[in-house]
Amino acid sequence: MSFVAATRRRPSLRRTFLLAVLALTLGLFAQTSPTEEMPAAARSAYVLLAGLVNVQLPEATAAAREQYVLSAPPGQMPAVRAKEIYGPIASYLSRVSGKNIIYRHLGDWRAYAKAVREGRADLAFDSAHFASWRIAKTRHEPLAKMAAPSAFVVLARFGNKQVTRLDNLVGRRLCARARPNQDTLTVYSRYDNPARQPVLLAMSDPLRIYHTMMAGGCDGAVVPLSVFHKLNPDNRYVRVLFRSDATPGPTLTVGPRLSPTDKAKILHALLSPEGQKIMAPLCKRLGADQVVSAVRKEYAGLDAVLRNTWGFDI
Incomplete structure (x- = not known):
């Protein structure tokens, strides 16, 4: 039985085929890959039809789609305000690094501690004792900090x-x-x-x-x-x-999934005039006037106060 005859006898198959053609046509026209916004049937049909007609899908490698998560402590500010401040920072860092960096708000300390402990926070911006813990335990590196010290x-x-x-x-x-x-x-x-x-x-x-x-x-x-x-x-x-003694201000650390080149791009961008402008709302919120580069040795031993804190006592 021919494919055309089959579609005549089975209207549902015909609808699926037409949906696939539409999805493929729109996708190729826009030079994009099937996205999460497409209906599930359209995404499946898009990929299936592309294989049948031997069409090369636009390049969408795992590396290009891979997400890198920026996070911050849940108690720093309300969730809505955090998204307003950190969302643009994540978008800016995505643009300058070429990586897909997103902001993810974690609603409580247990979730935050678990995400940090399991390496699911690729970039984290918080107090010096947390930065020190990540440097010691999860191979994070300090990149930038608020210019105002903490005391x-x-x-x-x-x-x-x-x-x-x-x-x-x-x-x-x-x-x-x-x-x-x-x-x-x-x-x-x-x-x-x-x-x-x-x-x-x-x-x-x-x-x-x-x-x-x-x-x-x-x-x-x-x-x-x-x-x-x-x-x-x-x-x-x-x-x-x-x-108290003065310690570094709130600090951005970056984990091992981002390369040294990525980290250099991010630091250079944050210290640039455009980066300082992007960071200005966060600086104002945390009582600083700018961000500066961070030095690893400043954080040595600051994680000691977390020794008996759930989620960080490892």
Whole structure:
């Protein structure tokens, strides 16, 4: 039985054939491969018909289709805002590197830790302790960082005579960002006995942390140094219990799936005027004015505060 006769007897076969012809024609006309936007039947028919008529599909190698994921911590900002900021960065890095780089938001710390641990975050932008962990554990390399270093203070109200030293916070309420925030983990690493630590009252906004402490809602507060200087420039009303060393600002690290050439292209692009413009919304969000290149040795040992943190204690 001829193919034409078969299509006459079976209308469904005729419809499939016509769909295939249309898909192939449109695909060849646009010089594109079958895409996820095509109906499943059209994609299948496209490939089948191309094989039957011995048409060479447009080149779409596995390497060209391979995705590289840019990610960031879930607690850094709300998901919608994160996509607004990181989406254009991923698109820009795709253009300058020639790789298909996408932004993927991971909704909680468990998902983020698992993705990082399993190497599913090819590019990650987060705090220095996470960058240090990836450098040590997953063969990531630091490329760029926020120019503003990271530092914090632990504060108590000046009128609170019961809290004059860091040790006095044991068993008392401490307002700080939730673990595994770098500042919070650094403070808790100062207490050797897990049974003798401050009681964490987790908050995401440094301004709320400071004002809650000043209103008596907690006995101590962990606040970024830059925020402290803005809120209390003359150091009145509060006592500084602890001042941290400065560490690198939020850092972009890149994993081993991207080649040294790819990494060089990405770094050069980020430091260019166009790259600085693309990064400006993120810089503003994180309190920096630009990105600069990162140096590997700056991150040595900073992952130590993650030692007892779920998902990073390997």
